[in-house]
Amino acid sequence: MSDTHDPSSQPAPVAQRAAALEAALAERGILPDGFVEDFTRHSEEQWVTRNGAQMVARAWTDDAFRARMLADGKSAAAELGFGMPEHHRHLVVLENTPDIHNLIVCTLCSCTAYTIIGAAPDWYKDLEYRARVVRESRTALREMGLDLPGSTEIRVWDTTADTRYMVLPVQPPATRGWPAEQLAGIVTQASMIGTERLDGAGRAAGA
Numbered sequence: 001m002s003d004t005h006d007p008s009s010q011p012a013p014v015a016q017r018a019a020a021l022e023a024a025l026a027e028r029g030i031l032p033d034g035f036v037e038d039f040t041r042h043s044e045e046q047w048v049t050r051n052g053a054q055m056v057a058r059a060w061t062d063d064a065f066r067a068r069m070l071a072d073g074k075s076a077a078a079e080l081g082f083g084m085p086e087h088h089r090h091l092v093v094l095e096n097t098p099d100i101h102n103l104i105v106c107t108l109c110s111c112t113a114y115t116i117i118g119a120a121p122d123w124y125k126d127l128e129y130r131a132r133v134v135r136e137s138r139t140a141l142r143e144m145g146l147d148l149p150g151s152t153e154i155r156v157w158d159t160t161a162d163t164r165y166m167v168l169p170v171q172p173p174a175t176r177g178w179p180a181e182q183l184a185g186i187v188t189q190a191s192m193i194g195t196e197r198l199d200g201a202g203r204a205a206g207a
Ligand code: FE
Pocket: 106, 108, 109, 110, 111, 112, 159
């Protein structure tokens, strides 16, 4: 295995590395049968953006739930039947207002409340996003299509292993009175990360 120490050698493609890791774990009896398949099915079918969207829609239509969700997001998620891994000890819900905009990042890697808002999109994992939203949030957001006025305060939240975040977007005024089920349909993952607003704030004129 001398080539593994050759600094000029390239790592194998990620799929190949994942397969090798899975085989090594299985060989040692560390990987229970079907674990990877179960995990994959869970992540695709149950850990979806729709979960967070339903929480947002409920918060928009039920003030008491909104208060509970802002006080303890993890318990509010559980009320609607949405679980989180044990090591996600807190779900902190960040309330946007017309003048305050919250934005989530994981500067170390790619952590999110993935059982609630769905798996992180590729751009969320990019070093470019992770570095620039901290150093120059306003410019980075503008380049992603969200051009917030200078009067809007931007708050950036760095995810940790045990504290996960989701943004509670401002409800678009035109949707007042809609049933929760219909409201859930307009809530995007980006709006719960904070790279998009649903209320029209920061949208370029004519867009
Ligand atoms: Fe991370």
